[in-house]
Amino acid sequence: MKRTPHLLAIQSHVVFGHAGNSAAVFPMQRVGVNVWPLNTVQFSNHTQYGQWTGEVLAPEQIPALVEGIAAIGELGNCDAVLSGYLGSAAQGRAILTGVARIKVANPKALYLCDPVMGHPEKGCIVAPEVSQFLLEEAAAVADLMCPNQLELDSFSGRKAQSLLDCLAMARALLARGPKAVLVKHLAYPGKPDDSFEMLLVTADGSWHLRRPLLAFPRQPVGVGDLTSGLFLARILLGDSLVAAFEFTAAAVHEVLLETQACASYELELVRAQDRIAHPRVRFEAVPISL
Numbered sequence: 001m002k003r004t005p006h007l008l009a010i011q012s013h014v015v016f017g018h019a020g021n022s023a024a025v026f027p028m029q030r031v032g033v034n035v036w037p038l039n040t041v042q043f044s045n046h047t048q049y050g051q052w053t054g055e056v057l058a059p060e061q062i063p064a065l066v067e068g069i070a071a072i073g074e075l076g077n078c079d080a081v082l083s084g085y086l087g088s089a090a091q092g093r094a095i096l097t098g099v100a101r102i103k104v105a106n107p108k109a110l111y112l113c114d115p116v117m118g119h120p121e122k123g124c125i126v127a128p129e130v131s132q133f134l135l136e137e138a139a140a141v142a143d144l145m146c147p148n149q150l151e152l153d154s155f156s157g158r159k160a161q162s163l164l165d166c167l168a169m170a171r172a173l174l175a176r177g178p179k180a181v182l183v184k185h186l187a188y189p190g191k192p193d194d195s196f197e198m199l200l201v202t203a204d205g206s207w208h209l210r211r212p213l214l215a216f217p218r219q220p221v222g223v224g225d226l227t228s229g230l231f232l233a234r235i236l237l238g239d240s241l242v243a244a245f246e247f248t249a250a251a252v253h254e255v256l257l258e259t260q261a262c263a264s265y266e267l268e269l270v271r272a273q274d275r276i277a278h279p280r281v282r283f284e285a286v287p288i289s290l
């Protein structure tokens with residue numbers, strides 16, 4: 001029997017609704033991965049509501065929890081680490097310490113870094129030290145990176161001018177160390193208004209994918225976290241990078257269709273669970289080159 005992969009997911013938790021681990025853990029479990037959630041914050045709800053209660057985990061707790069798993073002899077079973085929103089560069093460095101410890105226990109373990117920087121227009125931006133940490137320290141260690149356009153622009157220090165420009169920017173990030181860069185959400189002058197686009201860039205090639213842009217009265221939150229979680233889960237389950245990319249686009253689109261049909265602001269993950277595991281739609285990743 002094939003072994004079920006294990007994945008340590010280090011990101012935020014919200015009590016109500018879906019963002020961070022609260023958007024990613026259940027879908028990753030639903031597709032067949034054992035998830036070890038390590039919650040960097042526990043908030044009442046995601047920050048786009050403009051108000052919340054809760055606490056941030058002290059950075060030293062991250063390596064301490066990893067050591068606890070090592071002490072019971074389970075760390076070698078960790079196949080991957082996923083990290084998302086960071087409260088501080090110190091929390092980021094604590095994650096890298098944990099990743100290094102896990103790579104000693106299991107040299108094949110993968111690290112996916114979602115370099116969450118938030119949206120200035122949504123009033124959620126990270127400190128410059130966090131952006132700098134992500135580019136200068138996390139990119140060198142990460143096997144996979146999943147920025148959105150804003151994060152890619154921030155890494156490049158300029159705004160993308162075209163699709164080929166996005167490709168060049170993703171390649172520049174790839175050159176800093178990751179084996180693959182998934183741009184979860186493209187934005188560039190000339191992009192068709194009715195499409196939502198993503199890009200996958202690896203040493204072997206680059207692929208572009210389009211899916212329909214759905215209308216929402218308020219943009220749902222947690223879509224990026226769902227995207228990076230499913231992408232890593234499918235890679236652990238044996239998909240190629242391109243197959244994982246296509247699966248992720250389809251499964252996320254299914255969640256958004258369900259969410260739109262329910263006129264819900266929060267992602268309808270429970271209602272969409274069978275569609276996550278077995279997406280009915282399919283989007284093709286089309287090879288592109290400079």
Ligand SMILES: Nc1ncnc2c1ncn2[C@@H]1O[C@H](COP(=O)(O)OP(=O)(O)O)[C@@H](O)[C@H]1O
Pocket residue numbers: 118148149150184185196211212213214215216219220221222223224225253256
């Ligand atoms: N097919 C779609 N139609 C409409 N909006 C979408 C679609 N797919 C994703 N979105 C929205 O696009 C945004 C996701 O991209 P972005 O915000 O750049 O990434 P992240 O979720 O990591 O912040 C979210 O606001 C999400 O709700």
Ligand SMILES: Cc1ncc(COP(=O)(O)O)c(C=O)c1O
Pocket residue numbers: 012013014019020043045046047048085116124220221222223224225226
């Ligand atoms: C607590 C928390 N975690 C993570 C996120 C990231 O969500 P997204 O996937 O939409 O970038 C947010 C967004 O508001 C949040 O409030």
Ligand SMILES: [Mg+2]
Pocket residue numbers: 116117118148224225
């Ligand atoms: Mg995000």
